[in-house]
Amino acid sequence: MTGSAATAAPADALPVFGRIGADAGREAVLAHLAEAARAVRRRDIQMVHEAGQGHIGGEFSVTDILVTLYMHVLNVAPERPDDPERDRLILSKGHAAAALYTVLAARGFIGVDELRSFVQPLSRLNGHPARTKIDAVEASTGPLGHGLPIAVGTAVAAQLDGSPRRTFVVLGDGELQEGSNWEALMTAGHRRLDHLVAVVDRNRLQQGARVAQTNDLEPLADKARAFGWDVVEVDGHDHGALIDAFAAVPAASGRPTFVIAHTDKGYPVSYMRDQVSWHHKVPTAEHVQTALDELETS
Amino acid sequence: MITAPVSAERPLHDCRDAWAATLVDLARHDPRIVAVVNDSVGSSKLVGFQDEFPERLINVGIAEQDMVGVGAGLANGGKIPFVSAAACFLTARALEQIKVDAAYSQYNIKLIGQSPGMAYGELGPTHHSIEDLAWLRAIPGLTVVVPADPRETEQAIRWAAAHTGPVFVRVSRMPVPDVMPAGYEFEPGRAVLLRDGTDVTIAATGTVVSRAVEAAELAAAEGISVRLLAVPTIKPFDTEAIVRAARETRGIVTMEEATVVGGLGGAVAETVVRHQPAPVRTLGVPDEFAPTGSASWLLDHYGVSASGALEACRELLGRA
Numbered sequence: 001m002t003g004s005a006a007t008a009a010p011a012d013a014l015p016v017f018g019r020i021g022a023d024a025g026r027e028a029v030l031a032h033l034a035e036a037a038r039a040v041r042r043r044d045i046q047m048v049h050e051a052g053q054g055h056i057g058g059e060f061s062v063t064d065i066l067v068t069l070y071m072h073v074l075n076v077a078p079e080r081p082d083d084p085e086r087d088r089l090i091l092s093k094g095h096a097a098a099a100l101y102t103v104l105a106a107r108g109f110i111g112v113d114e115l116r117s118f119v120q121p122l123s124r125l126n127g128h129p130a131r132t133k134i135d136a137v138e139a140s141t142g143p144l145g146h147g148l149p150i151a152v153g154t155a156v157a158a159q160l161d162g163s164p165r166r167t168f169v170v171l172g173d174g175e176l177q178e179g180s181n182w183e184a185l186m187t188a189g190h191r192r193l194d195h196l197v198a199v200v201d202r203n204r205l206q207q208g209a210r211v212a213q214t215n216d217l218e219p220l221a222d223k224a225r226a227f228g229w230d231v232v233e234v235d236g237h238d239h240g241a242l243i244d245a246f247a248a249v250p251a252a253s254g255r256p257t258f259v260i261a262h263t264d265k266g267y268p269v270s271y272m273r274d275q276v277s278w279h280h281k282v283p284t285a286e287h288v289q290t291a292l293d294e295l296e297t298s
Numbered sequence: 299m300i301t302a303p304v305s306a307e308r309p310l311h312d313c314r315d316a317w318a319a320t321l322v323d324l325a326r327h328d329p330r331i332v333a334v335v336n337d338s339v340g341s342s343k344l345v346g347f348q349d350e351f352p353e354r355l356i357n358v359g360i361a362e363q364d365m366v367g368v369g370a371g372l373a374n375g376g377k378i379p380f381v382s383a384a385a386c387f388l389t390a391r392a393l394e395q396i397k398v399d400a401a402y403s404q405y406n407i408k409l410i411g412q413s414p415g416m417a418y419g420e421l422g423p424t425h426h427s428i429e430d431l432a433w434l435r436a437i438p439g440l441t442v443v444v445p446a447d448p449r450e451t452e453q454a455i456r457w458a459a460a461h462t463g464p465v466f467v468r469v470s471r472m473p474v475p476d477v478m479p480a481g482y483e484f485e486p487g488r489a490v491l492l493r494d495g496t497d498v499t500i501a502a503t504g505t506v507v508s509r510a511v512e513a514a515e516l517a518a519a520e521g522i523s524v525r526l527l528a529v530p531t532i533k534p535f536d537t538e539a540i541v542r543a544a545r546e547t548r549g550i551v552t553m554e555e556a557t558v559v560g561g562l563g564g565a566v567a568e569t570v571v572r573h574q575p576a577p578v579r580t581l582g583v584p585d586e587f588a589p590t591g592s593a594s595w596l597l598d599h600y601g602v603s604a605s606g607a608l609e610a611c612r613e614l615l616g617r618a
Contacts, residue, residue, distance in 0.1 A: 149370075
């Protein structure tokens with residue numbers, strides 16, 4: 001199967017991508033990730049349109065982060081979901097569930113056909129991910145500010161075991177207004193959890209307004225450094241930059257790594273990009289077609 | 299004034315000693331056992347654990363949401379975390395983490411609510427944990443255990459360690475006598491018949507079981523035959539034992555070191571209304587913030603005492 005489906009492809013057309021290792025060469029890795037990200041966004045927006053629910057803006061901002069992790073960085077595989085030595089990924093911004101499900105389907109953790117059941121009665125694919133329903137979901141999330149403390153716990157467990165396994169936690173930026181994150185940031189810095197990576201999907205928007213207008217996070221990098229973390233700032237839509245940031249873990253400094261991934265809500269779709277209104281607005285058929293067209297050339 | 303002192307002639311125990319000794323013993327045999335605390339090493343009596351297993355005691359400081367989340371993550375990493383903190387802070391401050399990270403995610407995490415009820419009576423209602431049973435009983439997939447004495451505390455902790463899934467255990471600091479019989483084996487969802495009787499039933503949980511024992515003795519002296527049920531798990535709940543009591547005696551008195559809203563009394567009332575309507579009297583803290591006073595004084599003040607239970611039994615039998 002290839003990912004070059006035409007825009008008129010049926011809604012459930014999504015190729016299953018394998019994990020691509022660094023040995024394939026950087027060019028091949030980047031081409032693989034670009035194709036996977038395009039396919040995921042294409043399927044995601046159709047899924048949200050059909051379900052009439054979702055958080056498409058934040059799903060599109062986090063897609064490149066999730067694709068880079070699942071398709072290249074993480075030591076995880078559908079054949080061994082319970083491997084104790086697997087890397088952990090916790091999606092703390094659980095409202096981007098549709099993006100996670102689509103990536104999991106594209107990586108073979110859940111069936112592509114099952115995506116059609118998103119938020120339908122009795123579906124495993126809740127509006128927010130549930131650990132008890134899907135093996136690959138490490139923690140049930142949805143209420144904000146839960147993922148980072150859990151990630152600290154998985155990292156402490158790895159530290160106690162002397163294991164090289166890594167923990168990645170993906171957070172929204174608005175989510176950082178929750179105080180529990182700062183408790184966990186302090187704990188991670190104090191315990192020098194160098195195998196822990198927090199990735200902030202820094203799209204600058206939250207549900208009701210811009211983060212800066214609501215309760216500003218800046219200077220975010222300085223705050224994270226002050227809490228004992230190494231800070232890396234990258235373009236969160238640049239797969240190569242994300243790969244390089246993640247490859248530097250564990251950091252030589254012995255500190256946890258705080259990746260500020262600068263993204264745009266709705267990326268790369270013109271009418272959604274950087275628009276507060278696209279937090280959980282549902283795309284119409286026309287919106288979907290425009291997005292599919294734009295994704296072909298992105 | 300303290301009325302009806304609890305079995306003054308019998309030695310009294312702080313259940314935290316049984317909890318701490320049991321955890322150390324478990325940890326010696328199972329490297330997966332870890333403790334997570336919120337600056338609560340001393341109040342959880344975990345100094346010995348810390349001395350023996352310094353790496354396995356994770357103290358996150360005064361940060362309860364972080365504490366429960368970290369516990370969930372440790373469980374994800376294959377550990378068996380015992381998250382131990384004052385029940386008032388553990389359950390109120392981290393309630394959403396208990397709901398989502400422990401119960402909804404079904405992590406193998408153990409939540410130990412120290413010094414629950416009104417153990418910190420003198421410190422005031424901020425430090426009372428009388429709502430915890432109602433809150434936690436409403437959460438699916440969480441076992442809620444309220445041991446009555448050191449023997450039951452030890453058994454509950456051992457059971458929790460062996461069981462896969464989230465468990466909350468209340469560990470009392472208020473001194474209590476031994477009440478569970480020798481050879482007793484804790485079983486979740488099973489009420490324990492401490493004394494059979496035909497007139498009226500007293501169902502009690504946790505620290506006040508000893509007060510219920512005394513009440514049954516006082517009642518017997520005036521010719522009232524009391525069936526006494528100790529209820530160590532509020533969830534799962536022994537519906538059958540309560541239905542039988544409702545059918546075979548003339549009413550049920552509940553006793554708990556908790557608010558009368560939604561805890562053991564609530565569970566008993568819901569059960570009889572659904573299955574076997576019967577008169578119920580619920581003894582606990584009424585719907586108000588309790589005044590200051592020792593736990594023992596407060597329990598007496600609210601009639602969660604031998605004399606208070608006797609009075610409620612008389613009332614149910616029309617002998618008031």
